[in-house]
Amino acid sequence: MNIENTKAQMRKGVLEFCILSVLKDKEAYTSEILDTLKNAKLLVVEGTVYPLLTRLKNDGLLSYRWEESLSGPPRKYYGLTEIGQTFLNELNGTWTELSDAVNLITTQKL
Secondary structure, three states, X not given: OOHHHHHHHHHHHHHHHHHHHHOOOOOEEHHHHHHHHHHOOOOOOHXXXXXXXXXXXXXXXXXXXXXXXXXXXXXXXEEEOHHHHHHHHHHHHHHHHHHHHHHHHHHOOO
């Protein structure tokens, strides 16, 4: 079994949750989202994030707006929709339950 593949699959499984969480309090453009994920040591590349942002937008979880930039082309800022906020709240509950279960199992003395 390839450990790197398993680790990558684990990261992919929480990436949607993390992106929605990054946007829970404020809008952000893709570079800011990527920087936040990288600063948290979640290794992601642009090629993974752009299609995910598009899918989340198409699913009605995100909206976006264009803003002119003083240093280059306009930036697309993403934000949570009301549906996205509700979805994130549900994911938070599920994450807590899952995290508690995994912690219980992995710290259990057999």
